[in-house]
Amino acid sequence: MAAPPGAGGRPPLEIRGLVKEYVPGTPVLRGIDLEIGAEGITAVIGPSGTGKSTLLRCINRLVEPTRGEIRLRGEELTRLSGKALRLARRRIGMVFQEYNLVERLSVMENLLCGRLGYVPLWRAWLRRYPAEDIARAFALLDAVGLPDYATRRADALSGGQRQRVGIARALMQRPELLLADEPTSSLDPKTAVEVLELLARLTGEAGVPVVLNIHNVELARRFARRIVGMSQGAIVFDGPPEALETAHLRAIYGGEDWL
Amino acid sequence: MTGATTTAATPTEAARPARAAADPMRPLAREWSRFTPRQRLARWLVWLGVVAAVAWAVRSIDIIPEFLADAPAQMADLLVRMWPPDLAHYYPAVHTALVETLHIATLGTILAFGLAVPVALLAARNVCRIGPLNWLAQLVLVASRSVNSLVWALIFVAVFGPGAAAGVFAIAFRSIGFVGKLLAEALEEASPGPVEALRAAGAGWGATMLKAVWPQVQPAFWGIALFRWDINVRESAVLGLVGAGGIGVVLNDAIDFFQWDRVATVLLAILAVVLVAEVLVNRIRARLI
Numbered sequence: 001m002a003a004p005p006g007a008g009g010r011p012p013l014e015i016r017g018l019v020k021e022y023v024p025g026t027p028v029l030r031g032i033d034l035e036i037g038a039e040g041i042t043a044v045i046g047p048s049g050t051g052k053s054t055l056l057r058c059i060n061r062l063v064e065p066t067r068g069e070i071r072l073r074g075e076e077l078t079r080l081s082g083k084a085l086r087l088a089r090r091r092i093g094m095v096f097q098e099y100n101l102v103e104r105l106s107v108m109e110n111l112l113c114g115r116l117g118y119v120p121l122w123r124a125w126l127r128r129y130p131a132e133d134i135a136r137a138f139a140l141l142d143a144v145g146l147p148d149y150a151t152r153r154a155d156a157l158s159g160g161q162r163q164r165v166g167i168a169r170a171l172m173q174r175p176e177l178l179l180a181d182e183p184t185s186s187l188d189p190k191t192a193v194e195v196l197e198l199l200a201r202l203t204g205e206a207g208v209p210v211v212l213n214i215h216n217v218e219l220a221r222r223f224a225r226r227i228v229g230m231s232q233g234a235i236v237f238d239g240p241p242e243a244l245e246t247a248h249l250r251a252i253y254g255g256e257d258w259l
Numbered sequence: 260m261t262g263a264t265t266t267a268a269t270p271t272e273a274a275r276p277a278r279a280a281a282d283p284m285r286p287l288a289r290e291w292s293r294f295t296p297r298q299r300l301a302r303w304l305v306w307l308g309v310v311a312a313v314a315w316a317v318r319s320i321d322i323i324p325e326f327l328a329d330a331p332a333q334m335a336d337l338l339v340r341m342w343p344p345d346l347a348h349y350y351p352a353v354h355t356a357l358v359e360t361l362h363i364a365t366l367g368t369i370l371a372f373g374l375a376v377p378v379a380l381l382a383a384r385n386v387c388r389i390g391p392l393n394w395l396a397q398l399v400l401v402a403s404r405s406v407n408s409l410v411w412a413l414i415f416v417a418v419f420g421p422g423a424a425a426g427v428f429a430i431a432f433r434s435i436g437f438v439g440k441l442l443a444e445a446l447e448e449a450s451p452g453p454v455e456a457l458r459a460a461g462a463g464w465g466a467t468m469l470k471a472v473w474p475q476v477q478p479a480f481w482g483i484a485l486f487r488w489d490i491n492v493r494e495s496a497v498l499g500l501v502g503a504g505g506i507g508v509v510l511n512d513a514i515d516f517f518q519w520d521r522v523a524t525v526l527l528a529i530l531a532v533v534l535v536a537e538v539l540v541n542r543i544r545a546r547l548i
Contacts, residue, residue, distance in 0.1 A: 060459050090461025100452035104474040113470050117461025124466050166456075173460055 010074035011035050012177050012209050013059065018068035020054050028054050030233040032068070036177070041200060041210040043220035046230035047253050052213040055230070056179045059211070060092045061085060073176065090117030093170030093208070095199070097182035099162040103155040107146065107165055110154050111137040114172025133172070140168040143202060160191035167199055171206065178203055180212045184219065192216070196223050217249065337519060344523035353509055353528050360505035361532070363423055363498065364491035367430025372484065374431065375439040382439060383446035386472070400443070404436030408494045412503035423504030430491050430498070438487055445479035446472065481547050485540045492536045496529050 013036035020029040028051040036042055044052050057063035059070055061077060070077045072088060080088050093114070101110050115133045116124055123129060141147055144164040149157070154165065163183055170178055180199065184192035200223050203210050214220050220227055221241040229237030229244070229252040237248045250256050282288070294302065381387045382396035412429035419425045453471040462470070499507020506525060513521040 062455055062459055086461045086463060088461075089459060092459070094456065094459040096452065096456060098452055100456035102453045102457075102471055102474050103450075104477065105470070109470070113457055113462070114460050116457055116463075116466040116470060121463070121465045121469070125469060169456075169460070 014071040016069040040225035043224035093175035093178040095180040101154040108150040114169040340519035341523035345520035356506040363426040363495040370431035371434030379442035382443035408433040421502035426503035445476040449475040
């Protein structure tokens with residue numbers, strides 16, 4: 001897997017003063033400054049409703065930011081629209097908590113959905129995907145451990161298998177950045193670890209930096225190179241997993257009975 | 260289990276306050292009733308309204324007692340005139356009309372889908388986010404349904420002249436409302452997750468509709484198509500009464516000339532076709548899901 005283009009120079013992702021208000025006057029994100037480096041997993045932790053998901057969705061504009069700048073390798077994303085926005089989105093892969101596969105399509109077609117930003121509509125309609133896309137899909141199916149599942153329908157898969165397909169679909173885009181929004185929250189503990197191992201290995205091999213929203217602090221410590229702690233729409237901790245101490249967790253989640 | 264809890268849990272105990280008053284366990288006996296007094300009054304008023312409406316309706320339709328008493332004899336007479344059915348009349352007259360009826364139903368259904376799909380896309384609030392357009396599309400759907408197919412047929416007979424073309428358009432325009440409403444509902448029920456995933460991957464509107472929305476509404480689409488075709492076979496059988504082609508024309512002629520044995524043949528033919536359509540549609544639908 002090739003390194004993303006233009007790897008030198010600008011950092012993959014720069015966020016400056018990002019504010020999001022769903023209701024005017026009550027910001028969910030209160031001026032986020034964040035820079036994501038060229039590789040590894042950055043885990044974002046924090047209590048529910050603190051804006052982790054909103055932060056991720058602002059990056060690929062599934063949610064419209066209210067103010068601030070988001071730069072993908074120097075390109076400002078917040079003002080893009082139409083075709084330019086689609087071209088930017090296809091450089092950013094996303095993995096979802098509820099997998100968001102198209103249930104009635106086969107695993108292969110779900111993977112090829114990752115190429116919809118690249119292939120013209122008529123090819124998608126007639127299922128005439130380029131041979132290299134299909135070859136890559138097969139390679140990714142092998143890589144995520146589902147070599148014989150190409151023709152299975154997505155609704156016949158287990159949760160862990162679905163998330164593997166979700167990861168493969170995101171990597172089909174050959175993304176420069178991967179956003180993972182609670183990818184393991186719907187999975188059992190063992191499967192969650194397996195899926196995160198897979199995510200870490202494949203994105204490591206491809207040199208794709210990952211922003212990972214995650215509830216589970218232990219998993220965040222185990223897989224991330226860097227942990228960003230959020231509380232009430234602001235970043236209150238940013239550092240390596242070793243530096244994350246009880247005092248920080250208290251600041252992030254509040255209270256201490258749970259610790 | 261103590262006596263106190265048994266008393267409290269027995270509804271018959273609570274239902275008899277007179278006995279419960281002397282009961283030292285009285286404070287533990289909690290009362291439960293299905294409706295509040297206000298709800299009981301409301302229910303009683305609704306029933307009163309229903310009875311009043313039926314009474315009013317029966318008075319206003321002006322049943323003539325002699326005719327009502329006479330009805331069984333008249334029915335018997337009609338059935339005797341119908342028996343035996345004039346089966347020789349079936350081919351070619353009834354047969355040709357029957358085939359024409361099926362063609363009207365099929366073409367009308369296809370035309371209806373062609374017209375209903377864009378309206379449904381405009382009516383579905385998750386597909387079209389422009390409020391006034393949603394509203395306009397809903398208006399079109401309601402308008403289509405508010406006019407009976409016989410009335411549509413009268414209109415199109417005036418436009419195209421008598422014949423099957425008027426029937427096809429009558430069926431189509433009547434079906435738009437039904438098909439469009441159900442399709443719009445299926446679209447609105449589509450899960451937003453896959454749509455979001457494909458947008459996030461950089462897919463355009465067309466690709467998102469094709470790969471995230473269409474697979475989700477596909478079963479509903481074919482289900483609606485079969486169901487509507489089934490209804491349209493029955494509806495197109497009567498369109499001939501106003502000159503819009505199909506087997507209704509033959510039926511109308513037979514009634515006008517008091518050829519009740521021919522009427523029986525036509526009715527049997529319609530029954531057979533409707534039964535076959537029903538069985539066919541159920542079989543296909545079972546496979547579809």
